[in-house]
Amino acid sequence: MKKNYSLIVVLSSLFLFTGYLYATPEKQLKSTLQTDPINVSFLQFNIWQEGTSVTNGLEKIKNVILDVDPDIVSFVEVRNYNGEDWTTKIINELAAEGKTYYRGYMDGADCSIISKYPIVSSKLSSTSAISLFEINANDTHFIVATAHLDYTYYACYLPRGYNCGGSSPYDGWDQIGSPEPQPVTDIATISGQNLGSQRDEQIASFINDSEGESLPIILLGDFNEPSCLDWTSNQANLFDHNGVIYEWATTKSLKDDGFVDCFRETYPDEVLNPGFTWPAVATDKGSTSWAPNSDERDRIDYIFYKGNNMSVTFSSIVGPKGAYVHNVASDADSDNEAFLAETLPWPSDHKGVYSVINIPYVEPEESVTGYIITNADKIPTDTYIIANYKISELAAGDKAAIYMGSNTPGSGSAEYELTLTSDSATIQLTNALTTGDYKVYLLHSDETNIIDPVAFSIIDATNDNCVLAPSTMVFYTDEDNVNNTTISIEYNDVTDPINKDWIGVYPVAKTGYSGSTIWEYITSNQGTSTVNQDPHFDTHGLGLYKAALLDNDGYTPLTGYTYFYVIENTATAIGKVSKATELKTFPNPAAEKLSIEVKxxxxxxxxxxxxxxxxxxxxxxxxxxxxKTINTDKLENGLYLISVKTQNGFIIKKVTIKK
Structure with missing residues (x-):
């Protein structure tokens, strides 16, 4: 028997806003902007299988972070073993010590970040090897990318007389020759094996994805490849390079694209400051060497930056001075290095890298595309279509228009039109559409597109699975508390009994229906399912989310998606939310001042x-x-949300500024 569903998302204690995520930061009150350059400290940290390779690894990792006290940490080898979110665990450990960090993690990656500054957007590179996060540090926005590149075809082992995990005859990791390693120094062979990895494609994809980015970019990661700035003629006869001079492809691509290697910028002499990060001496672990009869020390962990008027003010190695040389722990060649946390128990086979980068304020660019989204993919008949949109600048005659089927502006009649009155708003369109496929457009008066249209369907709720998004679509979250925030999802199964059907909530970029951020079984044919967000929205960060009802067979969707947008990364509980009618604001529209009164x-x-x-x-x-009367003279014309905190909770209301 066919199942029929409707789904309504109601959010209590957690307020969310629906809309597409876009990269450009929004205009703010000029009087509150911090436009001076800021210094931000970064730590790149390979945590060696989440610290599981050493005793009490999580505690050791925590103590390193407490000692170094970086603003932003990039973690590599994040596995989320046993279904536990590791990044959340380290955040909680640090919170118990009085340190507050935001969490950045993208499903499908094995690296993550924590940040003392809010994370305002996130995405995964097309190869899934690099995660990118936009950070707002006191009004200075920048991109932090964290990378873990392919470890195979590790061709720097060939000159040291070891196979490199590459293609035949250099597959595996065994020593070449006996009893002593027999170096392979042919540059064509080394280059061919090195380019057999996915590292060059992973970085090329990142560079391509970053093309045209106006914000400063900081790239951190374990690259599993030496630097093009290190294997020079000066190092040719050191560290078992055996005469090889080679510009390693991954870092060369970054250098050619304008990225600056922080460590080598700080310490340009690759002999005095080799900056080795591999293989580190891990506490109470024994040798971490993969090529025990050689000197395999290399610098393979990095912090890069790219952007105008940026500079590095300090760099250091983090961790022990010791590394393995011919399978023996040695402090050799470390006398000229700066070290942090060198006396602490060390949890990894990699050392960390620390840099302080001076980052300028970048004036936000105006978006010329904007966004639009409807309240759901599939909307029942007799239900209002709600749309949230933003455009760069409103022009006379701009409008929203709905077209059915193959009809388009200029080649068919619109089913519905509404004149726009601001450059961003949540608008109610119509509830009089018949079943079928539609698109909603934002158009200029001459019928040309302002942005690309968005598609949706009108369906018969009595015969088809359906989903109904909240009619308001405009929410936000406060910062006072962290736990016990819930999402209440109203559902309706009109025909069949429920047998462990369930609600799944996902980041919008997530494909497929496995790996939900939140999930909860429904318990009756219709009602409200309450799912606790803690710690998921707090840890998954700002962004567009979607929810669907799924069948008990596993991951078969029974509805389309409904959409909502987490505004602030903390996604915290804020108590009761009062109705907007309990808040008096005047005048509305306001110009220079807005008065606010509570009941x-x-x-x-x-x-x-x-x-x-x-x-x-x-x-x-x-x-x-x-x-209270507040000044609104610095606000531009448009629609805004005002949130008033009282002893009983929060009151949210829309206000219009028109001068």
Whole structure:
């Protein structure tokens, strides 16, 4: 028998906003912008299978971070063993020590970041080897990318007389020759094996994906390949290079694209400061060498930056001075290096790298494309279509228009049109469409597209599975608490009994239905399923999410998606949410000033203003006052969200600025 469903998402204690994620930071109140350059400290840290390779590895990793105290950490070899979110675990460990970090992790990657600054967007590179996160550090936005590149075809072992995990005859990792290693020094052979890896493709994809990025970029990672700046003529007869001079492809591609190697920029002499990060001496572990009869020391962990007016002010190796040389722990060639945390128990076979980078404020660029999204993929008949949109600048005659089937602007009649009154808003369109496929367009008065249209379907809820998104589509989250935030999802199964059907919530970029951020069984034919977000939205970060109802057979979707957008990375619980009618704002529209009053018996303890992208423009705390008039003269014309914190929770209301 066919099942029929409707699904309504209702969010309590967690407020969310629906809209496409875009890379350019939004305009803020000019009076609150911090435009001076800032110094941000970074730590690249290969954690050797999440610290499981050593005793009490998680604690050792925590102690290194406490000692170094970086602003942002890039972790490599994040496995999430036993279904446990490792990045959340380390954040919780640090929180118990009084350190607060935001979490950045993308499904499908084995690297993650933690950041003292909010993470405002995230994405995975097309090869899944590199995760990218946009950071907002006191109004200075920049991209942090964390990479773990292919470890096979490790061709720097060939000159040392070892196979490189490559193609025949150099597959495996055994010594070449006996009793002593027999070096392979032919450059064509070394290059051919090196390019047999996926590293060059992984970095090429990253460079291509970053083309045109206006924000500063910081790339950290374990590259599993030496630097083109290290295997020079000066090092040719050192460290078992056996005369080989070679520009390793991965770092050369980055250098050619304008990326700066922080360590080598700080210490340009590759002999005085070789900067070895592999193989490190791990505490109480024994040898970490893969080529025990050679000197395999190399610098394969990096921090790079790219952007105008950036500079590195300090760099250091993090971890022990010792590395394995011919299978013996040795401090040789470390006298000129700067070390941090060198006396602490060390949990990894890699050393870390630390750099402080001076990052300039970059004036945000105007988006010329914007975004639009409807409240769901599939919408039942007699249900209003809700759309959230943003465009760069409103022009006279701009409008939203719905076209059915193959009809398009200029070659068919619109089913519905609505004149736009601001450059960003949540708009209610129509509930009078018949079943079929549609697209909603944003158009100029001459019928040309402002942005690409978005598709949706109208379906018969009595015969088809359906999903209904919340009618408001505009929410946000506060920063006061961390736990117990819940999402209430209303569902309806009109025909069949429920047998462990379930709700799944996913980041919008997630493909397939396995690996949900949150999931919960439903317990009746219709009702409300409450799922606890902790710690998932807090840890998965800012972004567009989607929810669907799935069948008990595993991952068969019974509905389309409904969409919602987590505004602030903390995604915290904020108590009761009062109705907007309990908040009086005037005048509305406002121009230079806006007055705010709460109902009798309540007091104002804080006011925040957001634009409809979720960018916080203003936040003011108060000691408990019945009313407040705030200046809005720096706000541009448009629609905004105002959040008022009272002793009983929060009140959210839309206000319009029109001058």
């Amino acid at each position: 009798e018996g309540e007091l104002i303890y804080g006011i925040s203003i957001f634009d409809l992208s979720g960018q916080k423009l203003l936040q003011q705390p108060f000691d408990g006052i019945p009313s």
